[in-house]
Amino acid sequence: MKILVCISCVPDTTSKITIDPSTSQISSQGLTFIVGPYDDYALSRAIELKESTGAEVIVLHVGGSESEALIRKCLALGADSAVRVDGNPTTSAQIANAIVSYVNQNPMDLILMGKESIDYNSGIVHGLVAGALGYTHFNPVMHLDIAGYGLKLEVEMDGGKMEVSCPLPAVLGCQEPIAEWKIPSMRGIMTARTKEIVVLPLESIGQIQIVKADIAETARKNKMIKAEDAEQLIDLLRTETNVL
Amino acid sequence: MKKVAIIAQTKEGQLSDTSIQLISFLSSFTPESILLVAIGEVKFASLPASKSVDVITLSEGLWADSSSIEPLLKIVDGFTVFGIKSIQVDNLLSLLAASSSQEMISGVQQLTYSAGKFTISKSIFSGKASLTVTSESASYFSLNRNFDFSGNAAYGDQSISSVTTLTNASGSKASILALKPITGAIPLPDAALVVGAGRGLKDPGNWTIVEDLAKALGAATACSKPVSDLNWRPHHEHVGQTGVKISPNLYIACGISGAIQHLAGVNGSRIVVVINNDPEAPFFKHADYGIVGDVNDILPRLTKKLQSH
Ligand SMILES: Cc1cc2nc3c(=O)[nH]c(=O)nc-3n(C[C@H](O)[C@H](O)[C@H](O)COP(=O)(O)OP(=O)(O)OC[C@H]3O[C@@H](n4cnc5c(N)ncnc54)[C@H](O)[C@@H]3O)c2cc1C
Ligand SMILES: Nc1ncnc2c1ncn2[C@@H]1O[C@H](COP(=O)(O)O)[C@@H](O)[C@H]1O
Numbered sequence: 432m433k434i435l436v437c438i439s440c441v442p443d444t445t446s447k448i449t450i451d452p453s454t455s456q457i458s459s460q461g462l463t464f465i466v467g468p469y470d471d472y473a474l475s476r477a478i479e480l481k482e483s484t485g486a487e488v489i490v491l492h493v494g495g496s497e498s499e500a501l502i503r504k505c506l507a508l509g510a511d512s513a514v515r516v517d518g519n520p521t522t523s524a525q526i527a528n529a530i531v532s533y534v535n536q537n538p539m540d541l542i543l544m545g546k547e548s549i550d551y552n553s554g555i556v557h558g559l560v561a562g563a564l565g566y567t568h569f570n571p572v573m574h575l576d577i578a579g580y581g582l583k584l585e586v587e588m589d590g591g592k593m594e595v596s597c598p599l600p601a602v603l604g605c606q607e608p609i610a611e612w613k614i615p616s617m618r619g620i621m622t623a624r625t626k627e628i629v630v631l632p633l634e635s636i637g638q639i640q641i642v643k644a645d646i647a648e649t650a651r652k653n654k655m656i657k658a659e660d661a662e663q664l665i666d667l668l669r670t671e672t673n674v675l
Numbered sequence: 676m677k678k679v680a681i682i683a684q685t686k687e688g689q690l691s692d693t694s695i696q697l698i699s700f701l702s703s704f705t706p707e708s709i710l711l712v713a714i715g716e717v718k719f720a721s722l723p724a725s726k727s728v729d730v731i732t733l734s735e736g737l738w739a740d741s742s743s744i745e746p747l748l749k750i751v752d753g754f755t756v757f758g759i760k761s762i763q764v765d766n767l768l769s770l771l772a773a774s775s776s777q778e779m780i781s782g783v784q785q786l787t788y789s790a791g792k793f794t795i796s797k798s799i800f801s802g803k804a805s806l807t808v809t810s811e812s813a814s815y816f817s818l819n820r821n822f823d824f825s826g827n828a829a830y831g832d833q834s835i836s837s838v839t840t841l842t843n844a845s846g847s848k849a850s851i852l853a854l855k856p857i858t859g860a861i862p863l864p865d866a867a868l869v870v871g872a873g874r875g876l877k878d879p880g881n882w883t884i885v886e887d888l889a890k891a892l893g894a895a896t897a898c899s900k901p902v903s904d905l906n907w908r909p910h911h912e913h914v915g916q917t918g919v920k921i922s923p924n925l926y927i928a929c930g931i932s933g934a935i936q937h938l939a940g941v942n943g944s945r946i947v948v949v950i951n952n953d954p955e956a957p958f959f960k961h962a963d964y965g966i967v968g969d970v971n972d973i974l975p976r977l978t979k980k981l982q983s984h
Pocket of ligand 2: 437438439440467469470491492493494520523526543544545546547548549551552553554555556557
């Protein structure tokens with residue numbers, strides 16, 4: 432079985448996001464990048480499946496060469512090989528399209544992604560890839576088991592969960608508790624050095640134009656109420672803000 | 676935008692208020708036709724529109740692959756398709772968009788349309804920033820639950836011109852083994868009022884004070900990640916970076932420190948109240964109202980006050 436894990440490389444969750452005034456875009460100054468936390472869940476489950484079933488795990492990232500250290504980390508965790516589609520994608524369609532082109536050349540049984548990237552928060556790349564390839568799609572998946580020639584999944588839905596079975600090939604968006612995040616072993620780090628990262632070009636497609644980025648300022652009132660007057664809160668919520 | 680379609684989830688036959696607002700909002704662009712694709716049954720009394728609306732309801736079942744969405748794809752061909760963000764809506768929109776080679780924008784916070792061009796503000800970094808984009812060609816849009824309708828609610832006479840039910844008889848290749856709806860509680864993503872609690876509650880047994888307050892308010896309950904990791908509360912209650920993102924009118928955070936990953940899930944809330952016994956808790960900087968105090972003292976008093984009138 433061949434499993435493709437698509438990873439986003441995103442600013443660490445504690446990053447302070449700033450705008451570069453000269454470009455009106457998000458500044459990359461002072462940001463530390465990590466593999467998207469949901470993508471990390473997807474990768475961890477793929478590695479577990481490799482250990483239990485002997486699956487082959489390939490990691491794919493669409494982005495620039497600055498992400499290679501993070502791709503190496505995925506290899507150190509146990510992925511067999513990696514692909515980087517080189518470029519600076521600005522839309523979900525470009526990312527999805529790059530993944531679809533790769534899979535058209537290299538058919539996969541299972542494609543795992545995070546339920547969303549924590550920079551763009553779109554939550555759609557997996558659906559776009561599934562739609563274009565005609566694969567079965569589920570998102571967000573909380574448990575994944577191989578059952579016969581297909582999968583048994585627990586999937587969150589609006590207002591509950593469902594258990595489904597589906598055939599391969601499939602594209603899944605993953606979320607916890609699908610697997611435990613893993614830490615690379617020393618041996619993993621050593622062997623990752625010699626594993627291959629194939630670099631492919633990114634086709635530019637799509638018509639969405641980015642005009643500018645802005646920081647969202649949510650002004651909060653920051654009013655303190657003394658503990659002994661706590662009941663006042665209810666009055667303030669009723670009169671000052673009309674939320675009750 | 677000659678033809679617009681709205682994909683909306685219904686609950687017990689009702690459309691959500693935001694879906695209704697969306698229909699009114701889109702009517703203001705005076706399209707030639709409006710199509711409502713309802714996931715689940717829809718009772719028509721709940722449908723206000725200033726134009727006649729065609730309705731398609733999707734039968735129960737999975738709409739999770741190209742073969743099952745084929746009939747729907749033919750119907751929405753040529754439409755500009757909108758939905759209010761939810762798991763099912765986004766999954767369906769993205770499958771439809773890619774199956775018809777259309778571009779999709781998700782996380783839309785503001786949208787204007789003029790001279791054939793959309794200008795969109797999309798929230799990014801869990802609401803910490805936004806991106807302004809323009810597009811002449813994108814035709815699938817998923818709007819945030821707290822989308823800025825800017826008071827646009829031109830409720831008019833309702834009239835339904837036709838209703839069709841689509842079944843995915845052609846067959847999804849997947850099948851449902853079991854459905855586990857969350858019963859009883861108010862679903863977190865839809866809730867207008869939310870009471871969240873964290874490790875400051877010390878023990879799962881102490882959650883009665885949180886539940887009592889939520890009940891007195893008619894609010895849903897939420898928790899921080901460590902609390903669900905410890906199995907004190909169910910996983911689906913955890914809000915934040917890796918959990919549910921909420922945007923209620925009111926969020927009351929009890930015994931939660933206010934880590935940035937927690938804030939990422941709740942900073943879309945209109946009013947934030949923080950109750951914490953540590954005056955230095957970072958959450959206070961992100962609060963509209965703060966009370967430095969012990970949850971065991973404050974929460975029951977708030978509940979009592981609400982119950983008294
Ligand atoms: C990649 C990543 C993703 C993460 N995702 C999430 C996420 O989605 N959601 C999330 O919540 N966290 C997330 N976290 C964890 C996050 O960083 C914090 O550790 C977590 O939010 C802290 O939870 P807490 O506030 O309940 O606990 P604590 O930080 O332990 O805070 C407890 C608070 O309770 C107060 N307190 C104690 N006793 C009382 C009392 N009697 N009365 C009143 N107050 C009291 C204390 O002063 C303290 O401020 C993530 C972390 C990482 C690294
Ligand atoms: N640049 C990228 N390269 C590879 N995979 C990506 C990229 N961006 C997003 N993804 C995958 O798509 C998922 C959903 O992303 P999004 O639709 O942007 O929220 C992520 O969790 C990743 O698994």
